[in-house]
Amino acid sequence: MAELKIENVNKSFGETHILKGINLDIPDGEFVILVGPSGCGKSTLLNCVAGLEEVTSGAIRLGDKDMTRVAPKDRDIAMVFQSYALYPNMNVYKNIAFGLEIRKMPKAEIQAEVSRVAKLLQIEHMLDRKPSQLSGGQRQRVAMGRALARRPQIYLFDEPLSNLDAKLRVEMRTEMKKLHQRLATTIVYVTHDQIEAMTLADRIAVMKDGIVQQFGTPQEVYDDPANIFVAGFMGSPSMNFLECEVSRVDDGFAVEVVSEAQSYLLPVDPNQADLSGYEGKRVILGIRPEQITHVMPHVAEQPFVTKVTVKIEVVEPTGADTLVLARINDQECECRVHPTESGQPGEMMDMLFNMSKAVFFDPKTEDRL
Amino acid sequence: MSVTNRKGLDYWLPKLVLSPTIAITVIFIYGFVIWTAVLSFTRSRILPQYEFVGFEQYVRLFANDRWLGAMSNLLIFGVLFIAICLIVGLVLAILLDQNIRAEGALRTIYLYPMALSFIVTGTVWKWLLNPTVGIERFMISLGWESFVFDWIVNPQMAIYTIVIAGVWQASGFVMAIFLAGLRGIDTSIIKAAQLDGASLFSVYTRIIIPSMRPVFFSAFIMLAHIAIKSFDLIIALTGGGPGNSTDVPAIFMYQFSFQRGQLGMGAASAIVMLMTVLAILVPYLYSELRTPKNG
Amino acid sequence: MAKMSERRYSEITGRAVLYGILIIVAAYYLVPLLIMIMTSFRSMDEIRMGQLIELPRSFTLDAWHQAWNQVQIGARDELGLRPYFINSIKMVIPAVAISTILGALNGYVLSFWKFRGSELFFAALLLGCFLPFQAILLPQSQLLGWLGLTGSISGLVLTHVVYGVSFTTLFFRNYYVNLPGELIKAAKLDGAGFWMIFFRIILPLSSPILVVTVIWQFTQIWNDFLFGVVFSDPSSQPVTVGLNNMVNSTTGETRYNVDMAGAIIAALPTILVYVLAGKYFVRGLTAGSVKG
Numbered sequence: 043m044a045e046l047k048i049e050n051v052n053k054s055f056g057e058t059h060i061l062k063g064i065n066l067d068i069p070d071g072e073f074v075i076l077v078g079p080s081g082c083g084k085s086t087l088l089n090c091v092a093g094l095e096e097v098t099s100g101a102i103r104l105g106d107k108d109m110t111r112v113a114p115k116d117r118d119i120a121m122v123f124q125s126y127a128l129y130p131n132m133n134v135y136k137n138i139a140f141g142l143e144i145r146k147m148p149k150a151e152i153q154a155e156v157s158r159v160a161k162l163l164q165i166e167h168m169l170d171r172k173p174s175q176l177s178g179g180q181r182q183r184v185a186m187g188r189a190l191a192r193r194p195q196i197y198l199f200d201e202p203l204s205n206l207d208a209k210l211r212v213e214m215r216t217e218m219k220k221l222h223q224r225l226a227t228t229i230v231y232v233t234h235d236q237i238e239a240m241t242l243a244d245r246i247a248v249m250k251d252g253i254v255q256q257f258g259t260p261q262e263v264y265d266d267p268a269n270i271f272v273a274g275f276m277g278s279p280s281m282n283f284l285e286c287e288v289s290r291v292d293d294g295f296a297v298e299v300v301s302e303a304q305s306y307l308l309p310v311d312p313n314q315a316d317l318s319g320y321e322g323k324r325v326i327l328g329i330r331p332e333q334i335t336h337v338m339p340h341v342a343e344q345p346f347v348t349k350v351t352v353k354i355e356v357v358e359p360t361g362a363d364t365l366v367l368a369r370i371n372d373q374e375c376e377c378r379v380h381p382t383e384s385g386q387p388g389e390m391m392d393m394l395f396n397m398s399k400a401v402f403f404d405p406k407t408e409d410r411l
Numbered sequence: 412m413s414v415t416n417r418k419g420l421d422y423w424l425p426k427l428v429l430s431p432t433i434a435i436t437v438i439f440i441y442g443f444v445i446w447t448a449v450l451s452f453t454r455s456r457i458l459p460q461y462e463f464v465g466f467e468q469y470v471r472l473f474a475n476d477r478w479l480g481a482m483s484n485l486l487i488f489g490v491l492f493i494a495i496c497l498i499v500g501l502v503l504a505i506l507l508d509q510n511i512r513a514e515g516a517l518r519t520i521y522l523y524p525m526a527l528s529f530i531v532t533g534t535v536w537k538w539l540l541n542p543t544v545g546i547e548r549f550m551i552s553l554g555w556e557s558f559v560f561d562w563i564v565n566p567q568m569a570i571y572t573i574v575i576a577g578v579w580q581a582s583g584f585v586m587a588i589f590l591a592g593l594r595g596i597d598t599s600i601i602k603a604a605q606l607d608g609a610s611l612f613s614v615y616t617r618i619i620i621p622s623m624r625p626v627f628f629s630a631f632i633m634l635a636h637i638a639i640k641s642f643d644l645i646i647a648l649t650g651g652g653p654g655n656s657t658d659v660p661a662i663f664m665y666q667f668s669f670q671r672g673q674l675g676m677g678a679a680s681a682i683v684m685l686m687t688v689l690a691i692l693v694p695y696l697y698s699e700l701r702t703p704k705n706g
Numbered sequence: 707m708a709k710m711s712e713r714r715y716s717e718i719t720g721r722a723v724l725y726g727i728l729i730i731v732a733a734y735y736l737v738p739l740l741i742m743i744m745t746s747f748r749s750m751d752e753i754r755m756g757q758l759i760e761l762p763r764s765f766t767l768d769a770w771h772q773a774w775n776q777v778q779i780g781a782r783d784e785l786g787l788r789p790y791f792i793n794s795i796k797m798v799i800p801a802v803a804i805s806t807i808l809g810a811l812n813g814y815v816l817s818f819w820k821f822r823g824s825e826l827f828f829a830a831l832l833l834g835c836f837l838p839f840q841a842i843l844l845p846q847s848q849l850l851g852w853l854g855l856t857g858s859i860s861g862l863v864l865t866h867v868v869y870g871v872s873f874t875t876l877f878f879r880n881y882y883v884n885l886p887g888e889l890i891k892a893a894k895l896d897g898a899g900f901w902m903i904f905f906r907i908i909l910p911l912s913s914p915i916l917v918v919t920v921i922w923q924f925t926q927i928w929n930d931f932l933f934g935v936v937f938s939d940p941s942s943q944p945v946t947v948g949l950n951n952m953v954n955s956t957t958g959e960t961r962y963n964v965d966m967a968g969a970i971i972a973a974l975p976t977i978l979v980y981v982l983a984g985k986y987f988v989r990g991l992t993a994g995s996v997k998g
Contacts, residue, residue, distance in 0.1 A: 094891045115897035127888035131910035140906075141896030142667065200888075386942070424900045425819035428808050432871055439868045440834045443842040446803050450844055459848065493788060506728055519984055520732045523739070526980035526987060528929035530946040531973040534953050535738045538745075538758055538962055549759035583735065587988050643931035660931075664840045669936060674844060679842040682722055688838050 044105035044195045045070045046091070050098035050180045053086055055253075062252040068245075070124055073222050073229045077227045077239040078249035079275070084232045087249075088198050092275070093117050104195055115144075120189035121198040124205060126181045129174035130201060134160075134184050135169040138191045145192075159187045162221075180211045186221075199231040215241060234278050240264065244245065248272045265399065270408040273328050273401065279365060282334070282375045284327045285405060288320045295320075297327050297402075299370050301352045302390070308397050311346045311382060315402040325411060326403040333396040334377035336384075346397040352377070354385050368390065444685065450678035457672035474601040476603065478680065483656040484570050488659065489638040497627070498633050500585025505615060507586070508593050508646040516677075518590070521583035529580065533647025537563070540648075566656035569649055573641075573657055576648055585630050590625035593619065624659045628695060637692050639684060662685050679705060736840070743973050745775035746770060746872050753962055769963035773971055777964055779952045782940045790948030794928060794975075796859050798945055800925040809874020809919060815902055816875070818883035818890045828879065834872025835924065838905075843936055850937060857939030865937055866927045873926075877990070878896035881915035882908070914986070921983055922990035925976045943970045 046068040060083045066072050074085040089095040089139055091102055095115035101110045109117050120141075128137050135156055142152045148356045149312040160166040173181055182202060197255055203211045203218075219242055222229055239246050240260045247257045256268040257310045269271035273281045286297040289307065295317040296307040308327075310317055315393075317325065341347055352368035352375075359365075364384040366377045368391075377393050402411040451469070455461045473476050500647040503521060507514055524532060539545045550558035562568035596619060604614050642661035649657040651666075660680055668677025715887030741758060746769050748762045773788035777782045782789070816828050846865060847856070885908075934944040943951075949972045953965050981986050 078633065089891075092891070092895060094894065102979050114891075114894045115899070121895050122894065123888040125886050127892040129889065129893070129907055131907070140893075140898075144897040144902065188896075192896075208860060231779075241736060376730060419820075421900050425815040425821060425824075428900075429824070429827070430817045432808060432812050432831070432875065435832065435868050435871055436827070438829050439842065439846070440837060440872075441830075443845040444837070446845040447841050447843075459844070482716045503728075503731060506724060509724060510727075510939075511728065517732055518988075519981075520735050520990060522984070523980055524735060525975065525991065526925055526976045527973050528931065528946050528949075528976070530929075530931050530950050534949065534965055534969045535742050538952070539738060539741065541758075544753070544758045544962065548757040548758065552757060552760075564775040579735070579738070582993055587991060612895055636836060640840075643946070643950075646931070648955070650954065661838075661840055663934070664843075665932075668844060669947055678844055681843065682837070686707065688836055706818045 044228065046196055047101075047103040048087070048091065048101065049101040050387070051087070051102065052089060052098045053083075053090060053095065054098050060140045061090070061250050064210055064252075064254055065086075066247060066254065066257060068228060068230065070228055071226045073231065073242060073244045075239040075243035075246050075299050076232045076249055077232065077234065077236055077246055077275070078255075080234060082249040082251050085200055085251040088121075088200055088230060088232050092119055092121050094196055118192075118195045120192050120194040120196075121200065122185045122189050122202045124201040126173075126202075126205075128181055128184055128188075128250075129192060130173050133148065133170045133172055134165065134176070135189075137173070137184055138187050139189065141192050146405075155191050157188075157356070160189065163187050170323040178206050179214065182206060182214060184376065190225075196228040196230065199229065201233055202231075204233070204235070211238075218242060237278065240276070246276075248275060250275075256269050266410075267328070267401065268410055270326065270328070270403050273403070273410075277330060279331050279376050279378075281298040281328050281330050282370075282373075283403075284369055284371050284373050284375060285324055287324050288317050288322065290321055297325065299327075299350065299395075300372075301368070301370050302351050306348055306350050306395075308348050308350075308400075309346050310393055310402070311398050311400070313401060314398070317402065317411065320411070326404055326408075328401040328403060329395065329397070330399065331376040332363075332391050333399055335396070336379040337392050338392055341394050343398065344396070344398070348395045348397070350393050351390055352393050354387050354391055355388050357384055357387055359384075366393075368393070424442065447678045447681050450674060451682050453675050455674035455676065455678070459674055464675075468675040469683075471684070472676055472679045475676075477655055477658060478660075478663055481654055481660050484657060485639065487570055488573050488577070488641070491571070492577045492638050493631060493634045495574065495578045496582045496585045497630060499582040500630065501580070501589050501620075503586040504589035504593055507590060517661045518587070521586055524580040524630045525584045527580065529641075529643035530647045532576055532580045533644050536572070536579070537648050538577070540572050557591070563649065564653055566653045568655045569593070569653060573645055573648060577638075577644060580644070581634065583632065588626060588630045588633075589623070590622045596622060628698075632692065632695050636688065639688055728842075733966055742966045743970055744920055745963050746773075746970055748963050750961055750963055753990065758962060769961070769967040770963045770971075772961070773952070773968035777952060777961075777968075779948055779955065780940055783983060787945060787948050787968055789951065790943055790945040791971065793859060793938075793948075794944040794946075797862045797866070797942075798927045799922060801863045801870065801927050802920055804863070805867045805870040805874050805923055806916070806919050808871050809876075809878045810909075810916070812871070812875040813878025813880075813882050814908055816879045817885075818887070818903070818908075819900070828875075831872050831875060834869065835876060837869070837872075839932055843932075847937060856937070857942055859938075859942045861937055862942065862944070865933050866930070869908075869933075870923055870926065874923060877919045877922070878912070881912070883910060914989075917983065917986045918990040921979055921986050924979060925987070930974055948972075 048064055048066040051061055051064040052059070056295045064087060066074070076087060084391050086095060090097045093109065093112060097110060101108055103109060104117065110374055129140065131204055132140065136160060138156045139152050142155060147155070156169070157166065160169060163186060166182050166188060167178065168176065168180060173184070176184065187201070203214050206214060206302055215238060230243065243260055245257060245259055246263050248255045248263060250271050256263055256272045263272060263276050268275065268285065274283070284299060286299055291307060291309060294312055295310045297310060299306050299308060335341065337349065342349065352370065354366055355369060356367040357364060358367070359381060363378045366379055367376060368375050403409060403411055450459055452465060453460060454465050456465050483647045511517065540563040540566065542548065547558060547560040550560070563572045568675060600618060601614055604618050609617065640661060641659060642665065645651060645657055645659055645662060651658045660683065664677050664680040664684065667673040667680065739862065744762050745753065747756055747765050747767070749764050749766050749768060752762070773787055775788045777786055779786070804997050816824055836911050849859045850856045851862070855864065889907060890903060893907050898906065929946060929948040930944065934947040938944065938947065949968050
């Protein structure tokens with residue numbers, strides 16, 4: 043177990059720069075998730091940490107050792123792959139034992155280690171099966187078992203759940219979290235699924251175009267996104283982005299929204315943003331669907347809450363909530379209401395805009411204000 | 412745990428393992444082709460010698476009636492061989508693709524000639540086509556007294572007997588390629604076309620065959636390659652005769668280089684053969700590399 | 707109802723015509739083989755009286771004996787195709803083994819241990835698959851002369867290895883690039899090195915392509931005539947050359963039955979391979995034509 047330091051890592055293939063100056067400090071025992079759209083460089087970064095790809099510049103330190111030029115086999119790192127990468131010609135026992143055998147561990151110890159891991163992951167009964175005889179979830183467990191058996195300093199996971207069906211994925215997610223709580227080892231985990239990132243991580247690194255956009259706890263990333271990309275990537279359904287004009291009201295600022303030819307001024311919470319330089323200019327208001335709800339008396343009385351009448355365009359029930367698509371400032375805007383409160387498409391409906399968690403972005407730089 | 416540097420064993424081992432083949436490629440493939448090219452610009456006769464004469468060997472080559480005859484024979488043989496193989500192969504593949512009960516057995520029968528040596532094929536067909544004992548004699552014995560099938564001894568027609576034997580040997584192979592191509596087509600496309608009201612015939616002519624263009628292409632390349640290299644089949648079937656009527660560049664090259672002591676001209680003919688192959692191959696590879704992977 | 711049965715009727719005739727065509731075509735491919743077999747068991751007297759294409763009325767193994775070890779081929783002392791057949795075996799076993807091993811290693815490196823220039827090298831190597839061998843015959847015979855291998859089986863083995871390695875490499879490389887690359891990454895992290903990964907992970911997964919390659923190389927080398935006729939002398943000529951010399955020796959009467967028996971002898975090993983492992987044979991043919 044050790045802390046992992048990624049210092050100013052760059053990686054390019056010829057003219058294409060995949061990673062552009064990545065810096066991450068991951069303390070011992072932390073569960074860190076790299077998340078981002080495909081092609082953002084997250085898997086490349088993971089491969090660089092594993093030593094499967096050489097960095098162009100920068101350093102990777104594990105504990106107090108510089109691992110940058112060390113061969114993968116000598117880094118004491120274990121990795122679980124998206125395809126599981128089980129050796130098809132070996133049975134489960136051999137798959138788990140292979141790495142130990144190569145490291146010349148005595149036979150008896152290997153046996154003890156394999157049975158410990160098998161017990162931990164409840165795969166004892168399938169030790170002499172071949173990978174082809176296992177289901178997706180079982181293969182996933184074996185792949186984890188192979189990683190666990192070596193007791194490495196750090197675990198890397200490359201989209202380990204993405205080949206499982208939805209139900210199994212949720213189950214394995216919980217198990218993985220339990221496992222981390224029990225083992226308390228450093229984990230770097232790559233996924234493109236922001237729900238997985240939110241639920242599993244101690245901290246999330248959101249990546250795009252080879253740059254870490256934001257590195258923080260799931261709640262920080264969700265509530266305080268650094269820019270439009272992070273705000274839009276995290277959370278489902280996605281945050282609403284409405285371009286609107288800033289104007290001064292009595293004791294602060296407000297942004298103007300128009301719905302069905304009616305104009306509303308939504309007050310800005312000074313704790314969320316200081317818009318003093320933006321009076322009369324346009325900004326992008328970011329507001330999550332759950333901050334736009336049907337009228338509830340206890341909410342209506344809160345500060346920074348405004349009632350807006352909208353026309354319902356589309357209704358999407360999800361069971362627990364119903365998503366209502368409306369048109370604000372001529373842009374689509376999703377609202378989250380209680381199923382019983384939703385109207386029909388074409389009807390008018392009153393919505394409460396709660397601005398206490400709203401965020402604002404510069405339309406040009408797309409950075410947070 | 413020992414920490415080895417990256418540039419250790421695993422860094423140079425792959426290169427070391429590949430090095431014999433790199434040497435083979437550099438010396439035996441590229442080196443030897445260049446060497447042959449160099450020879451073709453020399454006055455070499457029975458033994459190689461390096462007195463350069465420019466393009467003289469090529470000029471002599473293209474003034475040589477036997478070479479011109481060999482080239483035109485190759486053209487006739489090549490065009491017919493490729494065209495008939497493609498047609499027969501495609502038709503057989505489509506017929507076999509109709510849920511045929513004994514498909515496996517029929518496929519095995521159609522394809523087995525490809526496992527034979529061209530020498531064996533040539534030997535068998537040499538006697539089958541022989542008018543005094545083969546097919547002509549057989550037809551006459553059936554009572555068709557006036558039947559004549561003497562192409563193999565007729566200088567005008569002998570080249571077509573090469574086509575017959577060549578097609579017999581290679582068309583099953585083309586069938587196998589096309590069948591693999593047919594099986595690789597997304598069946599939902601065919602279902603969609605049938606829902607659109609297309610008949611089986613138009614499904615094949617309008618959708619399936621056009622979508623097999625890459626398969627046609629690679630079958631064409633393989634057949635062209637076989638045709639240009641063809642040597643053993645003709646040696647065994649007609650020996651290049653009667654006269655020189657079935658002469659082809661490969662035989663010309665062999666005889667001039669190794670039997671008639673005309674190394675320079677033999678080398679020149681070999682280079683012309685190589686250029687012909689490249690002329691067919693390069694556009695193919697170019698289009699293959701340019702278009703993203705099809706299927 | 708009438709329409710239905712009419713349609714069924716035309717469907718059935720359609721199928722009948724289809725099967726009819728397929729069977730006639732099958733006959734076209736089979737008849738030469740059948741005639742070859744039948745003729746080889748007939749006596750020369752019977753053929754002389756009749757023709758090639760007829761049912762045998764006698765049965766004798768005489769032609770097989772003749773072809774195998776009695777007929778005089780060229781001016782050599784040993785009689786029959788037997789010595790040529792033995793030459794072919796002596797040539798084909800080492801040539802197939804060496805070229806296959808090289809191909810497997812090359813494919814392994816070119817798929818999993820790429821280095822700067824390795825892709826370019828692979829592209830360059832592919833010329834070897836399309837090279838008309840006439841373009842290298844003269845230098846190769848010169849080189850064999852310098853090495854003192856002219857007219858020897860070793861010289862033939864060398865030639866077949868050198869000009870077979872392009873194909874074997876292509877086969878293995880195209881097979882290996884379709885194996886998941888993560889397998890190698892996992893093995894590297896498990897601490898395995900170059901040879902360990904090859905022998906413990908890759909080789910055990912290679913049996914299908916190994917069979918395809920061995921069969922391909924075996925048929926190619928066994929059936930070769932050009933290298934055999936150019937680079938060997940009577941003591942080292944392979945069976946294809948022996949057969950051709952036997953059929954085309956002009957002395958005396960043409961003995962069709964002996965020629966046919968000889969042709970079967972020369973074809974027997976590859977036919978046997980085809981019958982026993984036809985699936986892999988076809989895979990090799992199509993792998994050689996449709997690049998992955």
